[in-house]
Amino acid sequence: MSRIGQTFTALKAHNKKALIPFITAGDPGKGLTVPLMHVLVEAGADIIELGVPFSDPMADGPVIQRASERALANKVGLKDVLAMTAEFRKTNTTTPVVLMGYANPVEHMGYETFALAAKAAGVDGVLTVDIPPEESAGMSDVFKAHGLDPIFLLSPTTPESRVEQVAAVAGGFIYYVSLKGVTGSANLDMDEVAQKLAMIRKHCDLPVGVGFGIRDATTAEAVARIADAVVVGSRIVSEIETAPEGECVNRVKQLVAELRRGVDAASK
Amino acid sequence: MKLTDLPDSRGHFGPYGGIFVAETLMAALEELRVEYDRARNDPAFIAEFEYELKHYVGRPSPVYHAKRLSEQYGGAQIYLKREDLNHTGAHKINNTIGQALLARRMGKKRVIAETGAGQHGVASATVAARYGMECVVYMGAEDVIRQAPNVFRMKLLGATVVPVSSGSRTLKDALNEAMRDWVTNVESTFYILGTAAGPHPYPMLVRDFQCVIGRECLTQMPELTGRQPDAVIACVGGGSNAIGIFHPYIPHETVRLIGVEAGGSGIASGKHAAPLSAGTPGVLHGFRSYLMQDENGQIIETHSVSAGLDYPGVGPEHSYLKDAGRAEYVAINDDEAMAAFHDLCRFEGIIPALESSHAVAQAKKLAPTMKTDQIILVNLSGRGDKDIDTVAKLSGIAL
Numbered sequence: 001m002s003r004i005g006q007t008f009t010a011l012k013a014h015n016k017k018a019l020i021p022f023i024t025a026g027d028p029g030k031g032l033t034v035p036l037m038h039v040l041v042e043a044g045a046d047i048i049e050l051g052v053p054f055s056d057p058m059a060d061g062p063v064i065q066r067a068s069e070r071a072l073a074n075k076v077g078l079k080d081v082l083a084m085t086a087e088f089r090k091t092n093t094t095t096p097v098v099l100m101g102y103a104n105p106v107e108h109m110g111y112e113t114f115a116l117a118a119k120a121a122g123v124d125g126v127l128t129v130d131i132p133p134e135e136s137a138g139m140s141d142v143f144k145a146h147g148l149d150p151i152f153l154l155s156p157t158t159p160e161s162r163v164e165q166v167a168a169v170a171g172g173f174i175y176y177v178s179l180k181g182v183t184g185s186a187n188l189d190m191d192e193v194a195q196k197l198a199m200i201r202k203h204c205d206l207p208v209g210v211g212f213g214i215r216d217a218t219t220a221e222a223v224a225r226i227a228d229a230v231v232v233g234s235r236i237v238s239e240i241e242t243a244p245e246g247e248c249v250n251r252v253k254q255l256v257a258e259l260r261r262g263v264d265a266a267s268k
Numbered sequence: 269m270k271l272t273d274l275p276d277s278r279g280h281f282g283p284y285g286g287i288f289v290a291e292t293l294m295a296a297l298e299e300l301r302v303e304y305d306r307a308r309n310d311p312a313f314i315a316e317f318e319y320e321l322k323h324y325v326g327r328p329s330p331v332y333h334a335k336r337l338s339e340q341y342g343g344a345q346i347y348l349k350r351e352d353l354n355h356t357g358a359h360k361i362n363n364t365i366g367q368a369l370l371a372r373r374m375g376k377k378r379v380i381a382e383t384g385a386g387q388h389g390v391a392s393a394t395v396a397a398r399y400g401m402e403c404v405v406y407m408g409a410e411d412v413i414r415q416a417p418n419v420f421r422m423k424l425l426g427a428t429v430v431p432v433s434s435g436s437r438t439l440k441d442a443l444n445e446a447m448r449d450w451v452t453n454v455e456s457t458f459y460i461l462g463t464a465a466g467p468h469p470y471p472m473l474v475r476d477f478q479c480v481i482g483r484e485c486l487t488q489m490p491e492l493t494g495r496q497p498d499a500v501i502a503c504v505g506g507g508s509n510a511i512g513i514f515h516p517y518i519p520h521e522t523v524r525l526i527g528v529e530a531g532g533s534g535i536a537s538g539k540h541a542a543p544l545s546a547g548t549p550g551v552l553h554g555f556r557s558y559l560m561q562d563e564n565g566q567i568i569e570t571h572s573v574s575a576g577l578d579y580p581g582v583g584p585e586h587s588y589l590k591d592a593g594r595a596e597y598v599a600i601n602d603d604e605a606m607a608a609f610h611d612l613c614r615f616e617g618i619i620p621a622l623e624s625s626h627a628v629a630q631a632k633k634l635a636p637t638m639k640t641d642q643i644i645l646v647n648l649s650g651r652g653d654k655d656i657d658t659v660a661k662l663s664g665i666a667l
Contacts, residue, residue: 054566055435055566056435056440058447058448058554059292059448078565083397104559105565107550108563130288130551133286153290155291166291234333
């Protein structure tokens with residue numbers, strides 16, 4: 001079983017839900033990513049989602065776009081992200097790391113070369129947001145052959161007929177994008193999300209994480225009641241962006257600890 | 269499979285094209301694919317499209333024998349397909365009418381568009397006014413400054429122009445932002461994509477709407493000259509005017525098809541917008557094609573005197589035609605395009621768009637290598653009124 005699978009199994013045994021924070025690698029500085037990853041774990045992260053910077057983040061809102069631009073200004077590319085993961089793995093061998101990004105940097109490196117390097121660095125799952133299952137045949141097989149979980153998105157606009165198709169190629173967990181729109185959007189309708197999750201679970205055995213629109217302990221708790229995992233991105237990246245110099249790691253620690261309390265409150 | 273049978277059912281032109289978007293857009297693209305499939309087999313839809321092209325756009329656009337220019341350049345006879353004479357001044361309107369009619373069929377009351385030079389934005393604002401739809405146009409902040417007259421035109425036509433300040437603040441960033449709007453408002457909104465690129469079915473449907481250019485030429489050239497041309501030349505940014513004139517000529521194997529990319533300050537300088545001439549395949553904006561990218565797979569900034577060609581990718585069918593050897597792609601740099609711009613002004617009384625001037629410049633290179641009874645057909649994709657500020661500035665003249 002993959003590290004992601006083991007994590008969900010262990011959480012389930014303790015009647016707990018997963019917290020999956022997202023940060024963009026290289027933001028705000030090249031040297032801060034590994035310390036931030038460790039702090040995410042200390043504050044209660046079960047899985048880390050590490051954003052791979054891309055010049056044209058089409059599916060992201062302004063907050064994560066700016067993080068990507070800062071990381072690119074710091075000259076952070078896919079190879080650096082793999083090196084950061086390897087550095088993190090020197091002292092943490094249990095927390096799964098999922099890379100999240102766009103197709104082109106991975107395509108450019110080549111699926112096979114990337115998969116080998118990612119596995120060696122200690123990456124557990126890969127989410128390329130602009131590769132839907134229809135275009136994933138070459139990619140998913142290579143990832144699976146190297147023991148990487150290919151993570152896929154489902155959205156409010158996904159028809160029931162497609163869920164099975166996505167489930168057939170997906171590994172690790174399903175990332176349900178709870179809102180239409182780009183990352184960082186507002187307003188979450190819990191009843192609608194709950195209905196969608198019930199439909200997804202009919203066709204898919206993988207754990208389901210919910211992201212988009214989670215900003216505090218209250219929203220984290222509400223989502224944790226219905227999902228297997230709570231994914232938080234823009235809120236954390238925004239904290240990194242606005243933190244005074246030198247304060248960023250501490251601020252993120254406090255925020256993730258608050259989100260953890262929200263997620264755990266759902267299990268009580 | 270014949271070259272003209274592409275794309276396949278999932279939008280692939282060989283290894284190029286396809287659908288590379290986030291899950292949220294998959295349903296909308298499927299809806300569009302299904303509706304377009306119905307529309308193109310619906311005689312009423314086709315009849316209305318043709319009626320609009322004739323009575324609103326003013327088609328067919330003429331083919332004109334540029335005799336003085338031909339004499340000047342020496343060698344082959346140069347003919348111009350006058351897309352600059354269309355309503356709104358470029359070929360872009362052919363596509364926006366087609367897509368607006370699709371939007372109406374699908375009950376979408378709001379349309380969005382991206383624009384570089386502003387020609388597609390103007391053409392989108394025009395059809396939105398014509399069919400009574402709300403229109404929002406995304407335009408790179410840099411281009412808003414470079415193409416101020418077109419920004420004002422769009423506003424006169426009732427559109428909202430949103431300057432995009434992310435990334436390189438040009439066409440590619442406008443496209444990113446339009447996609448983000450579409451993801452957010454997918455149920456109410458139709459995205460009028462301006463070139464034969466993007467996720468399937470856009471490259472196919474934009475091509476189909478633009479093929480009216482080449483089909484007219486197939487009839488007009490024999491009427492004028494007794495035969496088809498020896499070479500067809502068109503500029504290539506995203507590549508919609510080029511695919512529109514190339515595609516009907518693909519089966520005519522003796523006709524050379526030459527696409528002209530923006531060479532900017534020269535390919536060797538690295539400051540250009542010529543992915544087919546100097547790029548490698550990759551994935552951007554929903555499709556796989558030749559791209560301008562760095563060693564990490566990041567998209568690099570493009571440079572061209574012409575905002576409409578300032579794009580790091582190219583429509584997937586052009587990538588396929590390049591690999592298949594059916595079309596050739598060359599680059600013309602800024603200086604060569606400017607010289608051709610002035611040539612056409614002085615010798616023919618036609619002020620061409622800077623985009624189209626790249627195609628004229630390639631004719632200038634090619635014609636002297638050919639015989640005087642040979643024929644070059646140049647797609648004059650747009651008129652140059654929008655560019656006079658840029659030209660004045662480059663000539664050191666304050667207007």
